[in-house]
Amino acid sequence: MRLHHNQSSYDRFLWTTLQYKPGLLPTTHHNPLCHTRSEGMNHPGHPDVLLSDCKVGAGLPESGGQNLPTTRSGTKLKYLYYCPMKFTQPILPYAPDALSPVISPMTIDYHYGKHEKAYIDNLNRLIEDTPYEDMPLERIIIESDGVLFNNASQAWNHIFYFFQFQPQGQKAPGGKLMEQIEKQFGSFEELQKKMEEAGAGVFGSGWVWLANNVNGELEIIKASNAENPLTRGLNPILVFDVWEHAYYLDYQNRRPEYLKKLWDIVDWSVIESRYPF
Numbered sequence: 510m511r512l513h514h515n516q517s518s519y520d521r522f523l524w525t526t527l528q529y530k531p532g533l534l535p536t537t538h539h540n541p542l543c544h545t546r547s548e549g550m551n552h553p554g555h556p557d558v559l560l561s562d563c564k565v566g567a568g569l570p571e572s573g574g575q576n577l578p579t580t581r582s583g584t585k586l587k588y589l590y591y592c593p594m595k596f597t598q599p600i601l602p603y604a605p606d607a608l609s610p611v612i613s614p615m616t617i618d619y620h621y622g623k624h625e626k627a628y629i630d631n632l633n634r635l636i637e638d639t640p641y642e643d644m645p646l647e648r649i650i651i652e653s654d655g656v657l658f659n660n661a662s663q664a665w666n667h668i669f670y671f672f673q674f675q676p677q678g679q680k681a682p683g684g685k686l687m688e689q690i691e692k693q694f695g696s697f698e699e700l701q702k703k704m705e706e707a708g709a710g711v712f713g714s715g716w717v718w719l720a721n722n723v724n725g726e727l728e729i730i731k732a733s734n735a736e737n738p739l740t741r742g743l744n745p746i747l748v749f750d751v752w753e754h755a756y757y758l759d760y761q762n763r764r765p766e767y768l769k770k771l772w773d774i775v776d777w778s779v780i781e782s783r784y785p786f
Contacts, residue, residue: 595633596646596664598626599672607676611770616758624754625667631660650739662735666716670750678776685725686746686777686784693727700727701772704749707731708768711751717768719747725786746783747775 601621605614612620632649635657636642641649649661681697682690694700700719707729708717718730720743730738738745749771750756756767 596629598629599668601671603675608674608774610759611774612674613759616756619758620754621667621671625664625671628660628664628667632657632664635660647739650737659735662737666735666737666748666750669745670748673747673776673779674774675776675779676774678774679778679781682777682781684781685786686781689721689725689727689784689786703729704747705765705768708749708751709765714752717749717751718745719780720745721784721786725784744783744785747780 601617605617608617632646636644636649641653641657644652646661646665650658650665653661681687687697690697690700694703704717704719708731711717711731711733713733715731715733715736718728718732718738720728720730720738720741722728722743728738728743730736730741730743732738749768751764751768756764760767
């Protein structure tokens, strides 16, 4: 099931199907958190497939393309990702030490392995037996508040953050995104400078986002706590986490140094795929 925020927005789906070319990671604006209703229903993307016939992780790179179900009409599915019940935390598309020395394996373990897991566990507990139980995660973020919003948004934000990195990714933007950056900021280097300044200027915990509006214009957003540009009707494309747990083990109180080094691992092919113009 594919969800559209508006006509110009990229496809976003958080339910049951995740389709992409073999050997490639899913583009990360397709947030890998998945949600389904029950084992007894038909797969909404393939009505003649029972969800109970699907296997977790089928078709993902780490599965080697194995465990793909066959429909009752005998058609072999090529790419399918099924998550059974509730929201589940995806496996990172790189080894725990792959981002070192920018982000250490210990930070990956604590930040993604423990903090992010806690947000997802809390989210699942909070939506149980509520109207939010059957909602896509982005709708929960937009419509909720309080503790549910905090956990839903933090679960989403961290996936968005960690899945934009690759140790050998594309090192600079290109195409329409680069044109827009140069138009608004003068140069890629000036955008980097302004993102770093904004991140360093967030008081306490939060995020610094690069997002676009419906016209493709870019905005740098200083956000507190779990804030997310989706609640402002904007489309996020890049984010830096400035909660202390994101960097303290590696940089202590040197947040500006952490922000500057993050550019070394941002994969701009991912960021470009999030920019729908």
